Amino acid sequence: MKSKNCKVLAVTSGKGGVGKSNFCINLSICLARQGYNTILFDADLALGNADLLFGELPKKTIEDIINDDTSINDILLKKKEIPNLSIIPAGKGVARLANLSSKDKKKLLGEIGKLKDKSDFLIIDTGAGVSDEVISFIKLADSVILIIIPEVTSIKDAYGMLKTLKEKNINKEIDVLVNRAKSKTQTHNVFDKFKETVGKFLGIKINLLGPLPEDENFTESVNRQIPIVLLYPNSQVTRFFKYYADQVAKNVDSKSDIENFFEQYIEEKESMMAENTNLVPADSPVNQPAVESDFIEDPYFLVQMEKTMSKMFEDINNLYKTIKLYMRKRSSEFVKGNIFKQFAVGTELIFVEDKKRFYGTNIVGWSLGQYLIIESRKEIRRLFDYYEKVTARYSFQDKLIEFETSLIKGFEPNSSLINISYPQDYTEYSLRGSKRIPVNIACSINYKNIKTFSGSILDLSVNGALLETSYPLDINEGIIVSFSLPNGKKIENVKAKIKNIRENNRYGVEFVELPKIFFRRIESFINIYKSILGETENIASDKFFSGEISNISMSELIQFLCGLRRELTVEVLTSTASGQIFIKDSKVVNAVYKDFDPYQSFYILMNLKEGEFFINEGLECVEFNIKENLQTLLLNSVYYQDTGVVNRPDEV
Helix, strand or coil, X not given: CCCCCCEEEEEEECCCCCCHHHHHHHHHHHHHHCCCCEEEEEECCCCCCHHHHHCCCCCCCHHHHHHCCCCHHHHCEEECCEEEEEEECCCHHHHHHHHXXXXXXXXXXXXXXXXHHHCCEEEEEECCCCCHHHHHHHHHCCEEEEEECCCHHHHHHHHHHHHHHHHCCCCCEEEEEEEEECCHHHHHHHHHHHHHHHHHHHCCCXXXXXXXXXXXXXXXXXXXXXXXXXXXXXXXXXXXXXXXXXXXXXXXXXXXXXXXXHHHHHHHHHHHHHHCCCCCCCCCXXXXXXXCCXXXXXXXXHHHHHHHHHHHHHHHHHHHHHHHHHHHHHHCCCCCCCCCCCCCCCCEEEEEECCCEEEEEEEEEEECCCEEEEECCHHHHHHHHHCCCEEEEEEECCEEEEEEECECCCCCCCXXXXXXXXXXXXXXXXXXXXXXXXXXXXXXXXXXXCEEEEEEEEEECCCEEEEXXXXXXXXXXXXXXXXXXXXXXXXXXXXXXXXXXXXXXXXEEEEEECCHHHHHHHHHHHHHHHHHHCCCCCCCCCCCEEEEHHHCCHHHHHHHHHCCCCCEEEEEECCCCEEEEEEECCEEEEEEECCCCHHHHHHHHHCCCCCEEEEEECCCXXXXXXXXXXXXXHHHHHHHHHHCCCCCHHHC
C-alpha cells in the first residue's frame, strides 16, 4: 500500500564518477513503472546532469520559480511513456536557496507544497562529497543509499562522508550499493572490509543493498541519452534495478512530506552558514566481516555470476595462449640490424583509418621481427576485414613510429587476441620534445560554456592529453579542462581542442592556451615521473633511481613498482632513520623500519611526507613476512595515519 506522504531517499557518494546519477534515473523509472508517483530531484548543484541522462533539455529550473511567475509544474521534466515520473532540474540559481527573502521562501514552499499529495517518492541525486548542500539533504532524508566502487579512493571518500555524519550526530539508515562489481566475492570483500571499518572506528551500522554489475551498455546509454532500463529492458542490469525498486518500495513509511522537507532544508542551510562549519573529508578506510545479505540468493545475481564465470574461463584460456606465444619471444632472433625493438607488453598501439578515426588497443605479446599480439575489438576487426594493410602508430620515449601492418591469420573464434605483422619498414617522428606519460587523473570539462561534466586524463604532456569521458564530442570542438596533478598542483581552465577521436569515448586533446605557470607544473611533474622510470621506461640493474618523497605519493610509487613485476628494494631515508620496502612478483613481501614489525614498518613508511627514496633491482632481504594483498595494505596504511592501529592477517 502506497504512502500518503512522500518518502525522501537520498542517493549519495564520497566521490564523483561512481555512477550515482545513472543509478538515480534508472531506479526512479522502475519505481514509476511500478505505479508509484516518483519525483527525481537533481540536487547536484554544481554538476547536475539528470536531464542529460533522461534525454530532455529543461527550459526552466528552480531558479525560474524564484525569479519569475513560474509554477513547479512548469519546470518538471516528463516523458509521455513514463507518466508517473517527474524530474526537478537543478539550475545555477539553486545555491541561492540559503539566502532567500521571506517572500521568496513563501513562494517557493508554496509551489513545492503542490507536489505533496500526489507523490510517493522523492529521490534526491546529491552532489558528491561532504558539502553543506549534500549534508543538508542527507540529514533531512528518511534513508540513504551510499554508492561505492571497488577502488581505494571511493572507499576512502565514503568513509570520510560517514565520519562527517558521525561528527554532526546525523543518524540515518544507510544501505550500501557496490557499483561496477565484477563478482559476488568481490562485492562481499569490498563491503565486508568497509562494514567492519565504519563499525569499529565510527560505530555506524550499514547494510548491503547489493551490487550493480559492470556493464559496457551503460556507455551506450549515456551517449544516446536513453536510460539503460529503457534501452535494454530485458537485460540483467535492468533486472537489478527492478529488484532494488522492489526493495525500496517495501518500506514506504515516511517521516516528512515534501513541504516540510524543503522548509527544513532552507533552515538547515542557514544554520550551517551561521555556524561556518568547515567540513574536512576523513583520511581513513579499511577492513571487516559483514552480515550476509538476503540479496545473495536472488536469482538475477546467480545468473549474472554464471555469465561472469563463463567469461573468466574464456579469459584464462586466452591468457594461456598468450603466455605460450610470449615465451617464443625469449628465443627469437634478430631479423635485421635496424629492426624496431622498443615494444613493451601492456603499452598502447593506435590504428589510424583515413587519418580521421583512431582506434586504440594494448600489446599483450610479441616476437621480435615476426609478429605482435594485440587485444582485438570489433572496430579493429572491421579494419582488417576492409583493408589489407592498416596504419599503426606506437609511442615510446619522446618519439613516434608509424608503420603498415596486416593480419597474419584469420580471427579465431572465442578469442580476444589476434596476431599482426611486425614492422619491417617504419617512419620515425619526433614529438618535438613533448614527453607523454600515462596517468589516471579525474578532470572537469566545460563544453562551450553550456555543460560541465566529468572525465579522466589517461596520458599527459605539456602539449595535450588523452581524455576519456562519456559525453560525446566532435573533432575541432573547443573545451575547457581543469584537473589536479597527483602531487596536488592544480591546472585550471585550460582551453583545449579535440584533435582526434578513438573508441571507448577517448579523445586526443591539444592544449590551445596553456599559461606558463601550468606549463611548468605539468613539465615538473613529468620530469619527476621520468626520474623514476628513466628515459627507457625500464629499471636497469646497473642504475639507481631516486626521488623526493614530497614530490610523489608513496602509495602511487609502490603501486607503480608492483606493476613492473620485478624484484625490487625501495630504500627510504629520513632525517632520523632509514627503512626498506621489498617487492617481489607484484607484491610487498617485507618492510623494515627501526624496531617496528613488518606491517607497522610498511604503514609508517607509506605515510612519510618528507625524505628520499632509492630504488634498486634485486632483494636485499629474503624473508617474506607480509602476506596481505597490495590493495588491503594500501587501505590499511590510509587509516593507520588516522587511528594508529595496525591491522594484520591474524587479527581478521
